[in-house]
Amino acid sequence: MEIKARAPGKIILAGEHAVVHGSTAVAASFDLFTLCSLRFHSDSENDDTLNLSLKSVGLEFSWSVGRIRETLSHLGGPFLSTPTSCSTEAVRCIAALVEEQNFPEAKIGLATGVSAFLWLYTSIQGFKPATVVVTSDLPVGAGLGSSAAFCVSLTATLLAYSDSVSLDKNQQGWLAYGDSDLDLLNKWAFEGEKIIHGKPSGLDNTVSTYGNIIKFRSGNLTHIKSNMPLKMLVTNTNVGRNTKALVASVSERTLRHPDAMSSVFNAVDFISKELSSLIESPTPDDLSMTEKEERLQELMEMNQGLLQCMGVSHASIETVLRTTLKYKLPSKLTGAGGGGCVLTLLPALLSGTIVDKVTTELESCGFQCLVAGIGGKGVEICFGESS
Ligand SMILES: Nc1ncnc2c1ncn2[C@@H]1O[C@H](COP(=O)(O)OP(=O)(O)O)[C@@H](O)[C@H]1O
């Protein structure tokens, strides 16, 4: 039997990086998905391999289950209902399994994703032969949380076959996990993110798991109900970068300037809190919709200034900021920065002509503009035919 899971990407409205250092962040799911399918091999197939096909990045891997068992069985597990961190020893053993696959040098940045796969698969399912196929609409390494969507969709398929979760396997179409099962899934996905990111806050996997719009601080989430239409233009600079390196660079700057950086993180905390109250406040309240949008734009612009202080902006991001500002539309980077994606709020009454003009100008610079719904459902699973 085949099982599929799909998990959304995310945009961060405020608080990236600072959230790693304990500040509040506000994020929403973004309706581009990573899809993972899992099929265990039956005895009659006589196929004793674990195959991983990463379609969107054009990579295929195959290990004999015996080889995986020989390399990893001394680590204990499966751990299933006890999400467990990948120890230094496990990282070393898994790296050996990845290296044996002659990973193409040009794509070596993707090796952490394969390591996360091996850790999650063997920790949850042990040493069973299977084929796992991953496809994605999300650009990889662009700030839209592809790493989290990868870990969440993979974990969702792995847990679906376990007794630790309760799912009606006869139900047709896409279905959601129950709340306590989502908590387990989210914890496992976080363990995968740790392998990819080094020191993640847990924000991205949490948004991909639960969906909607959330306020997040130190591992705790609060669901937010927006009272304003949040139409966002997402511009991909197409400048590749790596979240792990950017998160590490902010930590290094924090070590060099602890007091200054603590004030920066504190300011971001206030921005995120104000932003979440603003979008939740009823309209019309004291403020009209236009005034609310202007405040939101201002908060995003202030957050961008603080991200520049953290050293995670980039020339390509600055070009997007200058271009959208010509149309009186402030923007901020979203995700880890250093390239990747930029977020621009499109006010509800903004004319379609302006949106077309700004999009055309951004695309003429070689950037790619994406518009997708935000705040939709989190991870879902499908046992039968998916629609
Ligand atoms: N569809 C995918 N297939 C393979 N690996 C993926 C996929 N999506 C994400 N990854 C993993 O996540 C990494 C990118 O994560 P990251 O640098 O955090 O950027 P982001 O999460 O913003 O896309 C990749 O290098 C790879 O290891």
Ligand SMILES: C[C@@](O)(CCOP(=O)(O)O)CC(=O)O
């Ligand atoms: C920079 C950070 O706040 C978000 C990273 O998002 P992404 O991997 O760039 O999509 C890191 C984190 O919260 O773990």
Ligand SMILES: [Mg+2]
């Ligand atoms: Mg990521």
